[in-house]
Every structure is written in structure tokens, then in C-alpha cells.
Amino acid sequence: MIYSRIFGGLGNQLFQYAAARAVSTRLGRELVLDARLAPPGSHWAFALDHFNIKARIGEASELPPAKDRRISYALWRAFGRDPKFVRERGLAYQAAIANAPDNSYLHGYFQSERYFADVLEQLGDELRIVTAPDAQNAEFADRIASAGHSVSLHMRRGDYLGTTKGSATYATCDEAYYLRALERLSEGGRELKVFVFSDDPDWVRQNLSLPYDVTAVGHNGPDKHYEDLRLMSCCQDHVIANSTFSWWGGWLDRRPDARVVGPAKWFIDPKMANPDILPERWIAV
Numbered sequence: 001m002i003y004s005r006i007f008g009g010l011g012n013q014l015f016q017y018a019a020a021r022a023v024s025t026r027l028g029r030e031l032v033l034d035a036r037l038a039p040p041g042s043h044w045a046f047a048l049d050h051f052n053i054k055a056r057i058g059e060a061s062e063l064p065p066a067k068d069r070r071i072s073y074a075l076w077r078a079f080g081r082d083p084k085f086v087r088e089r090g091l092a093y094q095a096a097i098a099n100a101p102d103n104s105y106l107h108g109y110f111q112s113e114r115y116f117a118d119v120l121e122q123l124g125d126e127l128r129i130v131t132a133p134d135a136q137n138a139e140f141a142d143r144i145a146s147a148g149h150s151v152s153l154h155m156r157r158g159d160y161l162g163t164t165k166g167s168a169t170y171a172t173c174d175e176a177y178y179l180r181a182l183e184r185l186s187e188g189g190r191e192l193k194v195f196v197f198s199d200d201p202d203w204v205r206q207n208l209s210l211p212y213d214v215t216a217v218g219h220n221g222p223d224k225h226y227e228d229l230r231l232m233s234c235c236q237d238h239v240i241a242n243s244t245f246s247w248w249g250g251w252l253d254r255r256p257d258a259r260v261v262g263p264a265k266w267f268i269d270p271k272m273a274n275p276d277i278l279p280e281r282w283i284a285v
Helices: 011-025 070-079 113-126 135-145 164-169 177-183 201-207 223-234 244-251
Strands: 001-006 031-034 084-087 104-107 149-155 192-198 212-215 237-238 259-262
Touching: 001 011, 001 070, 011 031, 011 223, 011 244, 031 237, 135 223, 149 177, 149 223, 149 244, 177 192, 177 237, 177 259, 192 201, 192 223, 201 212, 223 244, 237 244, 244 259
Parallel strands: 001 031, 001 104, 084 104, 149 192, 149 237, 192 212, 237 259
Antiparallel strands: none
């Protein structure tokens, strides 16, 4: 059996699922999710139930000690073999994670398609959003479909710019980055219809100035983040921020001719470098 700790936002949860699902598939073992760090009603609540996942959430009785049981948890981390704690070391791809043995408990972010490159078709099915869209989002999806050459563009502002830790960790995807990215997508005279997804849509409407037909998408709140992911994946091309959320907005578009542009520099802090975060077929700017 393979266990995966699920925590963080939806983008991180998708990476954690995908990497662990690939390990469990290679071994022919069941995947069990530990969702205790993503409780219902929390800011980072478990959200994979909106997808066609094939794993189940583990019961407390079959999982290792919870973190609030400090002594038991520490002993399991130090000496436990049932299951064996396997932790990511750094952010780049690590073969030791991809080749983890049976009865492993995987903990990390696993932010690279390399972890699951051999099961893309399977994950393309399991990571389909199966929660039906509400009327407003169904209408918006039709609007994107009829827009011509549509591009999803993601701007993440809140926790990146509004906190000392965020601004010291992540590189800034500024307006110059988005202009360069859109120029790459508009080569050949393509007339782009840009749909901007952001956690601060009011700022986008008031401040973002791009020489394209731009629509700010802001009707989905944090409880409907999967709706934004679905709308992003409906676009023909994608400009992502240094955000795992928009990474998946591009990845979930499974059309072979879809183009995804991402920032060449993801982090300011060199200790957090991840050379494997953008698939080779994507365009780094």
C-alpha cells in the first residue's frame, strides 16, 4: 500500500496525488490518502473529491500517528516502518520518490511532471473535474469556447505580495512578464482573447493594462477554485504564474496542441530552485 499526505492548496494536493498515484500504479498497490492536514472548513480543505480520483481517504486507525500526538508521531518519524516515512529533499525531481517501495508514506510537494510522466493517460482521466459546473460557470465556459483564440492568464497576488515570506520566496510575475508571454502566443498574427484569473480581480480590472481583449474572471470564490481550474483548462493557450494552481490550469488542458507559457524564474530564494517544474514542451519566459 502507498500512503500520501495531502496538505496545502489545490495545486499542491494535485501534485501530491499525481506523484503518489504513479508510485502506487507502478507497484500495483492501493493508494490511501491521509487528509488530516486538510480538514473540512479549513483554508486548505481537501478538494480532490471534485476530481475522478481512484484513491480513498484513510481512516485514522490505519494511518500513522497524527501530528498532535507528538511523542508517538516523533517515534514513528524516527523509527517507524509501518508505513515507512519517505520525505522529499528539496524541490527538484528525486528518483528515490518515484521509486519508493511498497508500504511507503510520501510527504512532500513533488512539483514536477517527471514523477508521473509514465501514467499521463491514466491521470488525465483521474484528474478530470467531475463536479458538475453551476449555471454561471457553464455559461462562462460557452463564452470562452466562442471567444476565438482564448488564453487563460493567471495572476496570483494575495499571499505572494501581501506577506513578507511570500515576497521573499517567490519571484514576481510582473506586467512585463505577461506581455512577453502573450507576445509569444500572438506570433503569426493571432488575435488573442485573454481571460485573466486572479485572487484579486478588482486590482486586475483597475490596474492591468494589456494590448489585448481582456476579461477579468472573478465570480468564483475560494470554495469554487476547481471551477476556475476548469475554465482555465477550456482556453486554447495558457500563461501561468509561478503558482501550482495555474500550473494545473495549463496541464488539465490535455489537447496536444495547447501551449503553456511559464516563468523561467519561479523562486527568488536559490535554495528553493526547482529546474523540473516546467515540462520540456512548455515555453519558459
